[in-house]
Amino acid sequence: MTEPPLPHESADDGRARLSYEDARDELIQIVQRLELGGLPLEEALRLWERGEELARVCQAWLDGARARLEAYRAPEQSAANDVSAPGSAEEHDHGR
Template sequence: MSVTTPQPQLPDVDSLSYEEARDELVQVVARLEAGGEPLEASLALWERGEALAARCQTWLDGARERLEAAQKRASGAATEQEDED
């Protein structure tokens, strides 16, 4: 009879900040690279890592969009200023 250790309840990936998701992803990768996990645990880690990577990408995409919008606003303001001069 095998004894399974209950897994700690992990926070929902969608609730994580970029930094939290990135830090947990680093830990997941380190555990996977170290090996030694049973197959089921490795698969669960892999799935969690995929979800964390997607969360990080969502944050980065949002930051890129905000930056591009700010650059467009700044460019438009500069153009308006040149027109006034």
């Protein structure tokens, strides 16, 4: 017999795409419930599993954000490295 989903879970076990903020907020609530203790083992395990899933969702959002920022910054850094003006930091470093 399988356990019914927790109220915050959808029929697909919460695999639907959550926003970063929604996943983070739900994860915070789960951590707080687990820290309070006193839960039956099975419920604690289900919460922990959901927390792991939410942590992966949050990490995926953060990884995606980092990739977007790096992609945005890469052309700027490349252009800055291509132009070496007199007195630039690069020229200054070679004089040491």
